[in-house]
Amino acid sequence: MNNAVSQNGSSRPRVAVVTGGSGGIGGAVARRLAADGMAVVVHYAGRVAKAEAIVESVTAAGGTAVALPGDVAEPTEMTRLFDAVEERFGGVDVVVNTAGIMLLAPLAEMELEAFDRMHRVNVRGTFVVSQLAARRLRPGGALINFSTSVTRLQQPDYGGYAATKGAVEAMTLILARELRGQDVTVNAVAPGPTATPLFVEGKSEELIARIAAAAPLERLGTPEDIAEGVSFLAGPAGRWINGQVLFSNGGIA
Template sequence: MGIDKGTRTAVVTGGSRGIGRAIVRRLAEQGYAIAVGYAGNAEEAAAAVKEATAAGAEAFAYRADVADETAVAGLFAEAEARFGGVDAVLHSAGRIYLAPIAELDLDEMDALHRTNIRGAFVVAREAARRVRPGGSITLFSTSVIGTYFPTYGLYAASKGAVEALSKVLAREMRGRDVNVNAVAPGPTATEMFLDGKSEELVAQLAQANPLERLGEPRDIAEVAAFLASPEGHWVNGQVVRANGGMV
């Protein structure tokens, strides 16, 4: 099975929900062929694929724990088998756990590190081996790194590792014609962000930036799609804080 040689192809992890799903929709609108990586919700992943195909794209879903190197290699191999290669990797999969540092559950810490840090390195390693010249690798951080909100210490620290990874990888890709960046969203109206937050807290966070609203997944998807595109290729080794001016 193959696609037109002029079609750009993408692997999107965390593509079944939230920001990842918005990225899948945006890339589909731009004509990409898309491999939708997901962790466990096959129904949501199938819905993401359906949205992409409704936009005229070729897409498939593939279950892969991003911290499992064998599963991630399988995701990339399937994308190459179906599409002939990989041009863009957008690694949006992640997890969050909030607690004061003095009250950290270390098992929760280990689980978060496995997904957010090990998972980022596993996906980045596979991307670095496979992305074609002219391609792009985009990882995801958080603007909380600059706000230092209480209870976000563990999450922010894990995303600090992602930012360092992205900057080092951009330099290691010298000679490959592949740009590497990180997108650091501010508060964005996803299920993961809204879970457990009161209406009052959500309203407070919406006022934290000069545009006075929460980000929408589409806002972040637009930034990520630009960085992955030929038009965004000159942006390299950067962390783009997409947060409405919060920090």
């Protein structure tokens, strides 16, 4: 069965919403799901130019995509986005929550304002979007949230960030059980070090090389590596995977 066909066998195209679709991983996910035949909504918060560039790359490859704005932590704005998607495409089949921020500091030194910012986007934002997904995903649908392999690595400076992603995992695994009978899967992807502009920024070549060498495969992940895992969970081959955290990290954890 092609991913473009709904899981219940109808011929209508499947529709995916990718929050944080203007980012490195989000953009790769949007392109990959579009390549699977889905109509893709590239969500953005402030980077409209990058979101529109993703849309242009999808449409240039023969796919269907549209960019829509919204603050993931604001229910009114995300409800408006879901309403717009349903009006334009008829419904939603896949929701991928890549939107998130990472601020690093030792726990004893982290400003509470920085922790609150991460909590607002990573935890509240995931909660808001997951709640809408739980209410609106069509049968055969999939919700894919984003955690991090740092929840298992216990690296210094990552305490505040890992705490927000631990909350994401807890919500994800419980929601999978709460949606019994709705034919909707709920999983999380937990990337390891991934070569995005955000990851590379501020790091020396020596540090990047050391981080890359930590994985048995001796390289950083790419956004496309992460997108492949999302494609699997969103598609027909992943229908029996539910209530799980997929560690996409090359064996680093």
